[in-house]
Amino acid sequence: MDQDTARALFAKGACLVIFDAPSGMEFGMDMDTWETGPLFKGIKMIPPGIHYVHYSAVNSDKQAGMRSGFFHNYMSGEIVARRWCAETEQLFPRDNVSEDDVVRIRANIRDLDSGLAAYPLGGADGESSYLRWQRLTGYIAPEMLTRLLPCGGEFTSATGSAYEDEEMQRAQRILHRTEPAIAASAVAADADADRFGFARIDIKHSFPAGAAAEDIRRYSLDKTWLLRTLLCEHWRSASGLLGEMQLSFLIIFVGQNFAGLEHWKHLLHLVFGSAEALEDGGLVADLFVPAVRLLAVQLRECPREFVASVLEQDNFIAVVLGSLVLNLHECGSCSGREALEPEVGRLRGLLYARFGWSLPDGQQMQEMADLEEGEYAPQVVSLD
Template sequence: MDQETANVLFEKGSCLLFLNAPPNLEFGIDYNAWTIGPLFKGVKMIPPGLHFVYFSATSKEGVQGIRTGFFHYFESKEILVREWNPQTEDLRDETELDPDQVERYKINIRDFDRNMGPYPLDPPIFYDRWRKLTNYITSGLVRRVLPNNGKVSHLPSQTMQEEDPLTVKDKRLGKSVEKEEGMEFTLFDVRQSFPEGATGDEVTRWSLDKSWLARDLLRRVYGNSHKVMLGEIQLAFVCLLMAQNFSGFNQWKQFVHLLCSCPDLMESDPNLFIDFIDVLQIQLDECPEDFFRDILSENNFVAHMLQNLGRDILPQQEGLKARFDKLRLFLSHRFKWDLPELDDDEDDEDAPVVVEMD
């Protein structure tokens, strides 16, 4: 990194003290991962903001274990302490450590300096991508959705086990999606998108146009800020992309379905949908091609949703139409998809068209 950036991060950057980790552990933060050695003590000069820290133990036979990790919103100059627990092959957080010892670690953080690697910003492309992928996620959102110190679990929720069924059936995928323990995404059912006590006409209207549900969530959960809602969409997607977490996947799909089915809200608040398309394109650009084809596009889910979104754009909404056209061009170049033009009148079953390339 250049000297000016290094100086700024030296003054304002955060530190993660990662103690007693075994050699050959895979350790990563955001898009960067390493196999660590015996002298590794953590990462310094972490840019303030959201980061995902993860690790995976390696067996004596060299087999990589399940990736485990946590999200943390680092404040400027923050020092976060984690210690390896060999019994559980997981981390102890500060609530499980001697508070006096933790405080001594923080006061004497410079003693660990030579054993801490700097957050990689050279080249800056990976950090720039990470920021774009997470730019709406706030510290409050992380605390609400991941109350267990940001930890992403792969264990089924005890509540779900008690209530039975254990899993939430996702009929579009034809698979069962478990609700993992400690994941508190906003609860809503996109199939029940009308107010309680609605008349028959209202049920019909708001089942086809899900604007009532979107407005209710914006008012009740997100303080009428669509950027906070987009933050939860981003967090759900990153839980899937980085942690292979399927509660995140289920939540992301619900939000995509919701926001691609709101013509009334689109007419009154087009900027929400311009920002949503920005978020969606950045997310799709981060997907490996096989991941996109095997998971996100199964049963043409993304295609159907984007067709709905495109058809709801009004002719006079030139800015929104231009942004959607940009997304269509991106899909054509990135995944060899051709979504129909907005004025095309073709059945959902016929799109998208996969263009065969030599």
């Protein structure tokens, strides 16, 4: 990078300054991770936009501990300051660094330059980690960080969500039947814990209250009623759903928190399990096509071991994509098929080339569905 470019990026980009950063800890931003040295003071030339800072303390055996981190929407020229707490092994949020500290940093920012690592903007053939990050975050709006993440955007590998709360409540109901004196206080204590603000998607109850038996059967298999209801009442737009699909994936993929995995799986099942919605050309263009493209981007980033250990559980990807292929095969909208089938075809090629997965075509899916057997038969899939 030439000096003029570096100066321009330094002036336009944001800076993350870390006070008292220990040497030897695992520290990263977005897709990159480093080991800090004795002079480390933070990151400079951060492109404006949403980024994820993550870190783990390292013990004497060089083993990294639980990952902690925070999302932040960086403004051009912004200085974000955090202070390392050796006792808790965490970065204190901004309100633990005084405004006077920030003013002094801004006045002396060039004196810190030697201790500030440059955000990695370069990359072979234009495939820098920043460009990959942009593809993974393009639908995440800044308001999502406030609405969906714990206070301050901070979370750890252990931060919970509504899905874990549901499991806890189920366990407490069982406990209450055997140990009545314990249950209520345990639930109350858990309710105060920090958690992600994802609205729980109840895939198993995807029909309206008071529905007739035929509608219960119909919308237990086809998630269109639930999809349209949540798009109207919760997300307001397809972009909102896609943003949550991106954020939940990143929470598991870079945040190493399995609460993100549960929400990501429910979102995929909701979208790809909605058959009637494929008749809506606008929804195909605004939601289904971007969702398939986004899934391809996400899977392209996944190393084989991540897929084997996480995404192949219960063969989930095969189930949800099988539903999509079958629904598309049976779709009466020619325009919907014309728009979506090329995207599914490209995804099918990626799955085979990268993971050795063979996604059946529509006719094969139809034959399996007609046989009413095997994992691809139409059924209500439990995500428990």
